[in-house]
Amino acid sequence: MKLGMPTLIEFKSLEENLKRCKELKLDFIELNMNIPIYTPEFLPAQELLDMKFKYGIDFTIHLPEEFDLSSFQPSIRQGHLDRCIETIDWAAKAQIKTINMHLNKGIYFTLPHTKVWINEQYEAEFQQRLYESYCKLYEYSNKLGVELCIENTANFHLPWVSRALDRLSEFDNFFLTWDVGHDAVAGFQEEPTFRRFSNRIKHMHLHDYNHKSDHQLVYSGVVPINERLQFAEDHQLTVVVEVKTSTTLAQSIEAIRNNYKRS
Template sequence: MPTLLEAASPESAAALCRELGLQFVELNMNLPEYQEWDFPLLQRVASRYQIYYTIHLDENLDPCYFNPHVAKAYLDAMLDAIEAAKRLRIPVINMHLAAGVYFTLPGEKVYLYDRYRERYLERLQAAIAHCEKAVAGAPLVICLENTGDFALPYKRAALELFLQSPLFGLTFDIGHDQTAGNRDKPFFLEHWNRLRHFHIHDAAQGKNHLPLGTGVLDIPWYAALAEKTGSRAVVEVKTIQALRDSVQWLRKQGLGPIIS
């Protein structure tokens, strides 16, 4: 399950996770509750409710930012999350691949990471090296999540660079892909063996994070792909009721492998 605003504290999230028979909570680093790591609390809660954690990094995190002071702050946040994951035995860190700043010109949108692609990829390579050093062989994978724009040429180049490292894998957000016209699906099918994580939620008419079974997605097909690749899956809806309804729908569909 994701971190929900209605159950944002570690205790309330873990209690709901256990009640619904789910296995893990994806801690959302955007929330104030997770700006500092309270390791004794997180360990105690995980043990009490027999759950574990994954991490969703700050959605704005961008270690390739051209301003070196800003980039360092983002990289430090990423390295801090890696150390926390090692300490808490977290198997997956999820992150977005930032699009960066763009200029809107007459008739086109110019992404600075595309215009200065060589510099961008150099910074990315340096960030990857820092992450590899920090992980140091721990059983951890950092997964890149699609937000509907993996088809952008500079993002494709960045993803190919990430996937040269065994530390990195892919998160398939199936709702984001649907609302983007399924533009990301070909990339995931081409690199299916690097899938390690899924964000599952329904979608329809440009709306994301709908309860499962209320949109147009073929959820069983994606569940089969998740099972084939040995991936974890987050039921990424936004309210407790939507999560309850989605878990109930999964069970009615016989999709038990996603649920403990």
Template sequence: MLEFGMPTLIENRTLEDNIALCKELGLSFIELNMNFPEYQIDKIEDVEWFYKKADEAGVYYTIHLDENLNVADFNPLVRDAYLETVRRTIEVAKHFVELKNRYGKKEQPLTINMHMHHGIYITLPDKKVQMYERDFDVYMDYFLRFKKSCEEWIGDADIHIAIENTNGFREYEKKAIESMLESACFALTWDIGHSKGTGEIDVPFILDNKSKLSHFHIHDGREIPPKNHLALGDGEIDLIDRLNVAKACNARCVLETKTIKALKKSVEWIKNDGN
């Protein structure tokens, strides 16, 4: 059976509010979003408190890294800060593995979700030049270092970092991702709403790497005009098809709507139509 969780929602000002909603809806886990001030690394490092709150409710956590995370930033001070954030997040996640084993699927590693940062581009009269494309060798070197560091930091812990599609992987990003997926420490997240909103341009790449799919962000969406994070049933996505792929991959699924109302509607859709 598929295991469903929820994102941290902006309407919920506290962890307790999110946990109460997770419990009420019969969901298994909460994806802690490090874009929120209350889930910054210095906050979630209070692992005993976070662990206790989840354990009392019978739920567990996955973690979503800051969307601004850029481990290939050309500025070494900025790059090192992001790398240190990942290192410390992995240490936090190690404490949450036991929660995952107690209340979730033991056979699926605990997920730390990350985005690929496109980097900056320079606008010329006739085109835009992506700096990471121009300086690809430097970019790739930073990602090879990142991969090696993550392998050292994770060690034999039951954790992996899942790379999420957003608004279309760039070609230089695909090459970096392919290198990372060679490691057992990395996997893929398929965000089906982002995928729909970009005309499914990432689907061939994702399906070519289907064996590495372990995490899904499930929400409905539309292609024209692009729209996502809709409640399930409110868009144009073939949700049953996507859920069947998730089942085949034994993946966990975040019902990644942005409001409590849409989350509740999505849970009802899963109960009534998702089977």
């Protein structure tokens, strides 16, 4: 198991994050592409490699949540697919192994007494577009030695999402990120999916949920932190302690080191 941190919005440069990562004796930083300075255009692969060797710290990549590889709008779907391919190239050149991504559950129409999800109503088309996109991505990422890990966003328990994951699992390089805080938000309804695909989990996002908000200090809510850390250790996962401030990150790392004893 390796522990890492997210790129923190309070820091204005990668080097500030690297210094904090080094101070906390962590193994890696997850570059969040929602922040403009952590994209291929602003951060060349060679610069990442130089930083990696200077600080002895690895990286993972977090793709923007809005990417929709099953979009019913062809040009949007193609644009998101192209950006994923560009990111895979960037990761490979920077010797980054893991890209964290999301499975967009789509939009819904609110009726007087229910919600109608478009991806559920048009599930065959949704699944086919998603499958075709991932077919291209898995083939390309496999050639470059990059692993794509699909993160739960309190959506893996939705029937049409669960069935889509089943279909994607046909690919040998289908991998998952277990976000344990998002799972808690969903009332732990996503956990059965992760137990079913336990041998496909490569990455974890660790944070707590206090019935009001997630991304909270570990051990402050309902997530069984030690149990999740034990799973991560047993499966040799990379674990991002995904809290949002430098102070909470330091407190979380200290709490893990005080409360979790590696077996």
